[in-house]
Every structure is written in structure tokens, then in C-alpha cells.
Amino acid sequence: MTTNWTLTIDCADPALVARFWCTALGYIEADPPQGWDTWEDWLIDLNVPKEDWNGGASISDPNGVLPNISFLKVPEPRTAKNRLHLDLQVAGGRAVPQHLREQRIRTTAATLIAAGATLFQEVPMDNSTTLDHLWLKDPEGNDFCVV
Known part of the structure; x- marks a missing residue:
């Protein structure tokens, strides 16, 4: 149950x-x-x-x-990295061509940045310069990723 x-x-x-x-x-x-x-x-x-x-x-x-x-x-401010975060899965997965995946990720991130998010880090795929996901923070600094 x-x-x-x-x-x-x-x-x-x-x-x-x-x-x-x-x-x-x-x-x-x-x-x-x-x-x-x-x-x-x-x-x-x-x-x-x-x-x-x-x-x-x-x-x-x-x-x-x-x-x-x-x-x-809550009265206390955030003091450490989130141990739980949301991944916004917008790219469509690894079967989607990389240029399209990256376009979807960046388009979504741009919308969220305009709404108050901040870009924290671009995260490449292992051992590459190819974008895997973007690590952002919401208006109060809570971590989330656009994947």
C-alpha cells in the first residue's frame, strides 16, 4: 500500500x-x-x-x-547544498540528437532565468565538453537541474 x-x-x-x-x-x-x-x-x-x-x-x-x-x-536561511532536488527533464533523453537536446535545455533555462532562477553551472557529459545539463538555483537558492 x-x-x-x-x-x-x-x-x-x-x-x-x-x-x-x-x-x-x-x-x-x-x-x-x-x-x-x-x-x-x-x-x-x-x-x-x-x-x-x-x-x-x-x-x-x-x-x-x-x-x-x-x-x-521558515525563519532560518538555507545553509548548504540541497540533498534532494528536482530534475526538469526537457531534453527528451540521449536518443534525441545532441543539438536538439541542448537547444531544449537552454530554451527552458532561459525562461526560468527570466522568471528568477540563476545559472550555477553548466555540466558536461563525462570526459567531454558536450552539455549534459544545467544546474540552476530558484529565487531563494534551491538547487535544481534542467536535463
Whole structure:
């Protein structure tokens, strides 16, 4: 039997990071809990102080297939390299001609850089100068790769 799960990313500004990942993954803001029309209604009904309304965010796959991702506001900054990261698999795999793979990787990375990511490193295939993937960081410095 499987366990229901979501991925949670700790961050300083959940709304900012959630918007970035909506762009990166094609996700949308998650619907509010059943019984509420909006997240604001939910927060008001639970008596959450307005200054805490950006304490979290949640995004979901618009097709309802892939897992939700939650963003949780935490006070401490990121201090080390992520031990878990996302690989955005856009190139199509090694069977795709290298020039097309590289074009797909760079096009996606350019879109994400315009949305707030930063390029950290171009990673070549082993023992070569041929691009394998790009290592980027989201607006708060969380690592991810475009492969």
C-alpha cells in the first residue's frame, strides 16, 4: 500500500517561490481545502492573523496526476547544498540528437532565468565538453537541474 505525500520546500517567501515553480513545472496554485471558495476564506475561518497569510503556499498539477508541492515559511536561511532536488527533464533523453537536446535545455533555462532562477553551472557529459545539463538555483537558492 502506498502513502499519500507531497514535496515541501522550506523558504522565506512561499508566494514568490510557489509562483516560480508554477512557471518551471506548468503547475497552478492549489485549490483551497474542500468547503472553502478561496484560501483567504479558509485563513479567515481559521482565525489566522493577516501577517501570517504568507506562511505557506501550495501548487498542483493542473491535470491532477503529479504530486502537489508545498512551500513552508521558515525563519532560518538555507545553509548548504540541497540533498534532494528536482530534475526538469526537457531534453527528451540521449536518443534525441545532441543539438536538439541542448537547444531544449537552454530554451527552458532561459525562461526560468527570466522568471528568477540563476545559472550555477553548466555540466558536461563525462570526459567531454558536450552539455549534459544545467544546474540552476530558484529565487531563494534551491538547487535544481534542467536535463
